Amino acid sequence: MKSLYTTLTTLIISTLMHGQDRLTGRNFATRSEVIAQNGMVATSHPLATQIGLDILKNGGNAIDAAIAANAALGLMEPTGCGIGGDLFAIVWSAKDQKLYGLNASGRSPAKLDLAYFKERDMDKIPAYGALPVSVPGCVDGWFELHDKFGKMKMQDVLSPAIQYARDGFPVTELIGHYLTLSSRRFKEYPNFTDVYMPNGQPLKKGDVFKNPALANTYEKIAKGGRDAFYTGKMAKTIAKFLQEQGGVLSVEDLKNHDSEWVEPVSTNYRGYDVWELPPNGQGIAALQILNIMESYDVQEMGFGSAEYVHYFTEAKKLAFEDRAKYYSDPAFNDLPVEQLISKEYADERRKLINDNRAARRYDAGEIEKGNTIYLTTADKDGNMVSLIQSNYRGMGSGMVPPGLGFMLQDRAELFALEEGHYNVVEPNKRPFHTIIPAFITKNGKPFISFGLMGGAMQPQGHAQVVMNIIDFGMNLQEAGDAPRIRHAGSSQPTGSEMTDGGQLYLESGFDYEEIRTLLRKGHKVSFSAGAYGGYQAIMWDAKNGVYYGASESRKDGQAAGY
Secondary structure, eight states: OHHHHHHHHHHHHHHHHHHHSOSSSOTTOOSOOEEESSEEEEESSHHHHHHHHHHHHTTOOHHHHHHHHHHHHHHHOTTTOOTTSEEEEEEEETTTTEEEEEEEOOOOOTTOOHHHHHHTTOSSOOSSSSTTOOOOOHHHHHHHHHHHHOOSOHHHHHHHHHHHHHHOEEOOHHHHHHHHHHHHHHTTSTTHHHHHOTTSSOOOTTOEEOOHHHHHHHHHHHHHOTHHHHSHHHHHHHHHHHHHTTOOOOHHHHHTOOOEEEOOEEEEETTEEEEEOOTTSSTHHHHHHHHHHTTSOHHHHOTTOHHHHHHHHHHHHHHHHHHHHHOSOTTTSOOOHHHHTOHHHHHHHHTTOBTTBOOSOOOOOOOOOOOOEEEEEEETTSOEEEEEEEOSSTTOSSOOOTTTOOOOOOGGGGSBOSTTOTTBOOTTOOOOOOOOOEEEEETTEEEEEEEEESTTHHHHHHHHHHHHHHTSOOOHHHHHHSOOEEEESOSSOOSSSOOTTOEEEEOTTSOHHHHHHHHHTTOOEEOOSSOSOEEEEEEEETTTTEEEEEEOTTTTOEEEEO
């Protein structure tokens, strides 16, 4: 009887264990990759993904699909993005067989400078309200992308989002949660409740949300182009409202805005070229981390090992010290980008890392003079788009211009108020930016379009995804699902930042023995349920002629193809 009981128990436990594990892939993988031949769309919202896919099926290309999906996300995920924010994109042009980079971030108002804050005895730019609002670059970014690469008429591209804004859509559980938090913060701000609390209560899971004001705004943009947003009645409404709320952004600031096509920059990591956009964004931090990590045998260390986490964390600290000092608007500074992402510079910085001890502090290198959404699309012709767009601080500044149906960003908060700082606030200057798209090529051909939303987590996440795929042999979905490392706080004592080495956050899934080793090395380890970012990716398999798609298990994301 005892033998039978033991056998049955073993059988039940074995069955349960197999039931908990996937038939293929690693145990942390939430789903299989999506595979399709004719196109792929991956966004953080299933309805936005379907809109992008419909655009592809109806004759649009990857660029049209990306714009349509972004417009939908501005409606459906206003807690992370919208036309009140900025946009960055990397586009692989199948026709030209090359990458193009677009910096569609806005600039500070012409009347905003360091003296403005000194005269008012302000030592910090406020997070919310009218003052931190910089010019929204998203709409101009759409039209730059569309004019250069688009195939469908803009009215057809924006039509699905307009229809959903009029007819309504059900709020997802995650967005309902974030809207509830935003409602607590912004419900006393002008016009917020009119748009985002239509019945006087925060929108929650399952509520059908309509935004007719945003539908009208989208329609005007679709018909009138970018000028409908940056000149005329809409621009006057935005500027007048902000000035009434104590801001200084003007109609002229909006009218003078333009996006910039830039050359993506790269580093080669073990035979793969990893591409980011140059500053004012933080993308090159991912390249700096990878350059430092390349000389270590990451594969031998093993995923999740204390050794790997230690070296990665120290590499991140080194890159972020440079980020704090140098990353800024290149129109105002001679930025040493080429040196920062060079292998030689990485070799020098790597020497500072102690194999057995977490550093309490690093300094920035001495240089010789010389919440957010992410989506990616691909089409049957081979075009691929890596696009990221955000209002900053999740929903933005709290400033909702009357009758327009969206909130404005608060990116100007990221300027420094320190004279001589690369990122000091100046008129008509782009602030340091956190949102970054990424791309990987192999032998000059497209391989992976990917991104990972989430503030300072983004370059850390980019580097981890690259190593997950190249060093640890994970597939596209596993690379995003794998437990993540996040280091927070500067290792330099700067008053507002964490001091004494910062804080190391580990997502669930790391072995406790490895965590104990990290503690012995002097890392301050904590655990957090959120703030590890949100991932989307598309991979091109040239051998079989198919796309692989992956989406974020921590969000509402969906990858779909046809």
